[in-house]
Amino acid sequence: MNHNELKLEIELIPESTMHLNLRNRLTSYQWRQFSQDIQKRDQYSCCICHRVKGDTIDKLHCHEIWTFDTDVQVQYLNGFQSLCFQCHMIKHIGFATMNDWVEKYQLIEHFCTVNEVSRKQYAQHFHDAVQLWIARNQITWHVDLGDYIS
Numbered sequence: 001m002n003h004n005e006l007k008l009e010i011e012l013i014p015e016s017t018m019h020l021n022l023r024n025r026l027t028s029y030q031w032r033q034f035s036q037d038i039q040k041r042d043q044y045s046c047c048i049c050h051r052v053k054g055d056t057i058d059k060l061h062c063h064e065i066w067t068f069d070t071d072v073q074v075q076y077l078n079g080f081q082s083l084c085f086q087c088h089m090i091k092h093i094g095f096a097t098m099n100d101w102v103e104k105y106q107l108i109e110h111f112c113t114v115n116e117v118s119r120k121q122y123a124q125h126f127h128d129a130v131q132l133w134i135a136r137n138q139i140t141w142h143v144d145l146g147d148y149i150s
Helices: 028-041 085-091 093-098 104-115 119-136
Strands: 061-069 074-083 142-144
Touching: 028 061, 028 074, 061 085, 074 085, 085 093, 085 104, 093 119, 104 119
Parallel strands: 074 142
Antiparallel strands: 061 074
16 A cells, blocks of 8 residues: 555654644644634645535644654654544544544544545554654654744
8 A cells, every 4th residue: 555645644743742743832722723724724624534614523623744854853844734533533543542532443434434445454554654653753853843933
């Protein structure tokens, strides 16, 4: 399975940087306002499964998009996207299931439906994501929030 073909992928953040993000640098009010601006930009729909807020889902989450440069050991904040609860929980499936926010089988079902793949293909993707997470946990990352923070 080519990961470039997946609409929805698991993105496990390294343990050392899990809480080093824009959301934790802003007040609750600032994050809510920022999140609402992102939702408006995304036309109040999930950027992955395209369900619409107020129609097929109750709310959207603001998801931070990260890239990792292992050569310089920097984790870059590259943008944001509106995601429904299920898509957002798949992105962070380890954290979501660890905190009992949702049943894992529901996330697997959503992943398979959105990506039009089998449970076996999900299992392979999950395995690959965990291996990447383990490798990234060996690195001392520097977090770059870019122009989003002054």
